[in-house]
Amino acid sequence: MPKPSSEQRLSAIERRSSGALAAVFGLRMLGLFLIMPVMAIYGQAYPDYTPLLVGLAIGAYGLTQALLQIPMGMLSDKIGRRPVIIGGLLVFVLGSLVAAYAETLTGVVIGRALQGMGAIAAAILALAADITRDSQRPKVMALIGMCIGLAFALALILGPLLGPHIGLSGLFLFTAVSAVFGLVVFYFAVPKVEVRAPRGDVLPNKREFASLAKHPQLARLNAGVFILHCLLTAFFVVVPTQLVLGGLASAQHAWLYLPTLIVSFAFMIPMLIVAEKRRQQPAFFRVAIVLLMLAVAIIGFIQGSWLIYVAAIVLFFTGFNFLEATLPSTLTRFAPAGRKGSASGIYATAQFAGAFVGGAAGGAILQSAGVIGVVAFALILLVCWLMISFGMLPPPQWQNVSFKLQELPPTDVEALTTSLANAPGVEEVRLVANEQIAYLKVHKTDYNEEQVTAIVKPYQS
Numbered sequence: 001m002p003k004p005s006s007e008q009r010l011s012a013i014e015r016r017s018s019g020a021l022a023a024v025f026g027l028r029m030l031g032l033f034l035i036m037p038v039m040a041i042y043g044q045a046y047p048d049y050t051p052l053l054v055g056l057a058i059g060a061y062g063l064t065q066a067l068l069q070i071p072m073g074m075l076s077d078k079i080g081r082r083p084v085i086i087g088g089l090l091v092f093v094l095g096s097l098v099a100a101y102a103e104t105l106t107g108v109v110i111g112r113a114l115q116g117m118g119a120i121a122a123a124i125l126a127l128a129a130d131i132t133r134d135s136q137r138p139k140v141m142a143l144i145g146m147c148i149g150l151a152f153a154l155a156l157i158l159g160p161l162l163g164p165h166i167g168l169s170g171l172f173l174f175t176a177v178s179a180v181f182g183l184v185v186f187y188f189a190v191p192k193v194e195v196r197a198p199r200g201d202v203l204p205n206k207r208e209f210a211s212l213a214k215h216p217q218l219a220r221l222n223a224g225v226f227i228l229h230c231l232l233t234a235f236f237v238v239v240p241t242q243l244v245l246g247g248l249a250s251a252q253h254a255w256l257y258l259p260t261l262i263v264s265f266a267f268m269i270p271m272l273i274v275a276e277k278r279r280q281q282p283a284f285f286r287v288a289i290v291l292l293m294l295a296v297a298i299i300g301f302i303q304g305s306w307l308i309y310v311a312a313i314v315l316f317f318t319g320f321n322f323l324e325a326t327l328p329s330t331l332t333r334f335a336p337a338g339r340k341g342s343a344s345g346i347y348a349t350a351q352f353a354g355a356f357v358g359g360a361a362g363g364a365i366l367q368s369a370g371v372i373g374v375v376a377f378a379l380i381l382l383v384c385w386l387m388i389s390f391g392m393l394p395p396p397q398w399q400n401v402s403f404k405l406q407e408l409p410p411t412d413v414e415a416l417t418t419s420l421a422n423a424p425g426v427e428e429v430r431l432v433a434n435e436q437i438a439y440l441k442v443h444k445t446d447y448n449e450e451q452v453t454a455i456v457k458p459y460q461s
Contacts, residue, residue, distance in 0.1 A: 014131065014132050014140070018143055020189035020190050021124055021140075022143045022144045023185055024085070024089070024182040024183075024185060024186045025144050027151070027182040028120070029147075029155075030154055030175070031092065031096060033151060034158060034171055035057070035058070035168065035171055035172070036155060036233070037253060038159045038160055038171070039168070039236070039240075040239075041240050041250045042163060042167065042168040043108075043168070046103075046105040048105050049105055051364075052360070053106065053108075053363065055361070057109050058237060058359040058362075059359020060109050060113040061112050061115050061116030062352040062354070062355030062359065063113065063352075064114075064115075064117045065352035065355075066350075068117060068119040069348045069349055069352060070206070070348075072088065073121075073122025073341075076126055082190075082192065085123050085186060086186070087118075088117075089118060089186070090118075090183070091114060091117050091118040092117075092118035093180060095112065095115035095116070095117065095118070096115060096175040096179060097173075097176050098110060099114075100169045100173045108168075122341075124144070125141070125144070126341075128141065128144060131190070153261050156257040156261065157254045159171065159254070160250060160252075160254035160257065162174065163250065163251075204342045204345030205341065212343050212346060215336075217334045220389070221327055221331050221347065222347055223385070224285075224385055225351045226351065226353060227382070227384070228323055229351050229354035230355070230357050231358060232354075232355065233354075233356075233358035233359035234361060234365075235299075235362075235378065237362035238366060238371050238374050238375075239313070240253065242299055242309060242371065246309055260314045261317055264321055265321065267314075268318050268325070271322050272325060279394045280394070281330060281394050282393065285323065286389050287319075288319040288320075289319065289323075289382055291315045293382045295313070295316035295319070296312075296316075296375055296379055296382070297379065298315070299371075300371055300374070300375025328344075328347065329395075331343060332344075333395035334396070336428065336441070339430075362377070365377050400441055401439075401442060402437055402438065403438045403440075404460065405438055405460055406459060406461040407436060412459060417429050417431055420452065420455060420456070423452050424446055424447070425442050425443040425448060426452065428440065438456060440452070
């Protein structure tokens with residue numbers, strides 16, 4: 001039976017709430033990314049400048065994000081999403097102000113670490129799940145993902161564009177103001193809700209980490225996102241100064257990043273389509289990694305006009321954007337039923353840990369071994385990732401569904417589990433009694449929604 005048109009569209013509350021949450025998420029990520037393309041240049045004005053401190057200033061947020069992402073998500077499940085999100089945004093504003101008024105690069109590093117302590121990603125995603133219906137949740141999550149990508153692209157453009165006029169302190173003040181704006185939007189546009197979404201699919205569960213960490217495909221994806229963001233922060237320790245040495249003034253960098261991002265998207269989107277259509281994701285993963293290797297090699301080993309580096313940056317962002325878009329979607333397909341939240345928690349921790357390690361290691365290596373040392377470090381990481389990728393499999397054509405249940409006695413739990421497991425197209429069943437939720441992983445084409453709904457209906461309130 002086809003769904004009514006009202007079930008196929010976001011409701012007015014869902015549109016308003018999801019738009020506000022996506023804006024809050026995007027504004028916060030914009031603040032984290034904004035200094036990345038200019039820190040290596042403007043950091044030289046501080047009295048305690050060293051390449052190591054520049055690298056720490058770029059990546060310090062990743063350390064606190066990695067440490068607090070999972071605990072903050074769990075806290076939001078105990079005390080509510082709104083207090084965690086509002087508190088996290090206030091901490092982010094505080095960190096931005098500390099960095100803005102810092103007179104040393106060490107102070108900037110402290111401010112960046114404070115920014116990262118506002119680790120609200122899991123709480124925002126959980127709240128987005130709380131206020132949307134199951135049928136509309138993928139649209140909302142996609143919207144949030146698009147805003148993160150847009151924030152990164154805007155940061156690469158706005159950082160070099162605003163930097164010459166307002167300086168690094170002004171960029172941090174801009175970040176603080178944008179976070180306050182996001183706080184206002186969140187407070188007035190997002191409704192207060194008491195309903196909790198299925199936690200296993202949204203928030204992490206520490207009891208499940210050990211088994212998920214051993215999953216061979218998930219482990220490859222976690223290693224990949226660690227290396228990808230390690231490479232990103234290390235890359236921006238050296239790229240801005242290389243462009244200046246190549247003859248492109250820092251004030252003109254924004255006009256370089258804008259067209260290179262557009263061209264990279266033009267190359268990346270066909271890669272995504274072909275990889276998905278032909279189920280050749282592992283092969284395209286390796287193509288993207290090779291593109292990153294070529295970009296890093298051009299930046300490090302070819303000296304000349306900044307025009308040469310344009311090609312390198314196009315290659316870099318083609319590979320980076322493909323991997324950044326593909327990794328999380330692949331992760332959700334491999335995650336066991338009802339454990340997407342825990343799998344995503346490990347993934348996010350690896351991602352932010354990579355950002356910190358890349359910035360810190362990139363700065364330290366630049367200080368001791370120069371640009372060639374950073375390039376060698378990046379290439380070693382990419383070679384390791386290329387080797388790991390040869391064990392990857394195409395993601396299965398599954399989708400996750402969940403059903404709310406009434407409180408069931410053990411005999412009914414066993415009977416329902418058996419019936420669902422025997423239904424056509426159902427690959428995996430997981431009933432969580434304390435949440436009163438049935439999680440299913442089902443085949444996209446063989447799954448009979450009406451039949452499964454009929455099985456579950458007698459067990460629902």
